[in-house]
Amino acid sequence: MTGKHGLMRELSRNKTMFLMIAPTLIFFIVFSYVPMVGIYYAFTKFDFEGGLFGSEFIGFENFRFLFESGLLWNLTKNTVLYNLAFLIIGNVMQLVCAIFLSQLPGKLFKKSAQSVMFLPYFLSWVLVGAFVFNLFSDLGVVNTVLKQLGMQPYDFYIQTAPWKYIIVFFSVWKGLGYGTVIYLAAIMSISDELYEAARIDGANIFQQIRRITLPLLKPTFILLILFSLGGILKGQFDLFYQIIGSNGMLYDATDIIDTYVFRSLTVNFDIGMGTAAGLYQSFFGFILIMSVNTIIKKTREDYALF
């Protein structure tokens, strides 16, 4: 029996099943697979008249320019370093909060704290932009306080230094509740008997956390970190765009691959260059996630992605 014959038989036998999944498959073909053809733009000097195959083919020129101008290095550096900061600070904060939430007495307090911490996750990034405006614009709260203290107002829009911290703060702030819930679930799955036994042996709460909670959470922690490392080239466009916007003064310290690609499309109309940067991100991102998956597969097969 040939493969094709088998497929046709499958199709007719499971017609309903294929019909049910068909819209989803078409969706991914149209919005994910067919656009992959557009990767070709990365190798062209795009002109709007020519379209996809009418534009001049220039090989790796776009990549060479991105690389030699130092742009690619700066974008990669910013993307990776910001993501590392989000990842490490975020996960540690989430872990710490989850441990406290699981051990502290006072149900009502913990419930309220958890609800409040989860709230930012539900808000749009546009609202975060409103917070930033309210806090850091020249009429912002920070400057009001500085003036009240008799100090010079600070012009945030021309200084790169504070934005690094502001960006990291809001990223951690928005994801804190979400991550805490995940760690809390992992903590809750630890058997109470372990703590009971430790208490009988005279272990205090810090010893219990160090000897029971942390070792048992280590796999979850490492796994979450590893998965995030796989996506370390993917920038959080919403975050950067809503906080920094189109303030060119700050690009040196705050431009990531995603914001650059977006500007190539909407401001500079440099389709070839933008696609090249996007392809670079996608390609190395793919290699990264495959490597991470291989590592996980070798050590803890049951947790591998595929």
Added chain:
Amino acid sequence: MRMKAEPATRVFNLVGYALLIVISLLCLIPFWLIVAGSFTDELEIVSDGFKLFPVTVSFEAYKSVFQTPEQIIRAYGVTIGVTAVGSALGLLLTSMAGYVLSRKDFTYRNPLSFFIYFTTLFSGGLIPWYIMMTKHLGLKDSYWAMILPPLISAWNIILMKNFMKSIPDSIVESAKIDGAGDFRIYRQLILPLSTPGLATIGLFLALGYWNDWFNANVFITDDGKYPLQFLLYKILSSAAVLQTDNGAYLAANIVPPTETLKMAVAVVATGPIILLYPFVQRYFVKGLTIGAVKG
């Protein structure tokens, strides 16, 4: 039976309460600032800037928003419409795909899962996708440009699939023996048993649609089709000031609210989420803990 707290526990509790209180405050203060800002007198902001505790309370910003509410109401309508259609359609397609991929007797389960999953690993990037949407599908300034992109996500399908996998096989098998078709099994057996999963994914979808501004940013130029978040973004960045009745203010020799208006619009645009939050929060928590088990 309550044991007396030992010193280590007391230290732990103290540090814990202090930390959680500080974090909770950090989560709440931005809201306070926006609300306080929206109730401040415009003059006070122009001369002193935004304050933690405004001195002169004023309702001008809200009056201004609600005097000419057409734009906001229109944006609310767009957001509600897009959210309703997108979430319902997305939930239907996601649950059908999840069901098919969760059926262990479906031969092409694994290759099709990978076909869907692969899209999260590699993509053509923003620009080829944008050209597909605008040039080849002609979706510029179409409501579909806001509905389609978040409609189906590989993650939601995986979540749905895992959820449905936990339903015992014997249910499907006995239904098949009784002669039920695949779609009937889905509609009459699997769907009712998956309501917690459906609620979670439906809420995730709805939240995504409600908060979406990106698709409007790249695809929508007609300001009559702006969704709420994008209108807020435009007002914040002063690119499109809300069409308020400024003439009346100038005639009366009052400063028209602009900075406070931005804050008031932020409050009006976020209000529903805050009001619904206490009721939907637990579904998200539940969904996260299901999803955390294994992808």
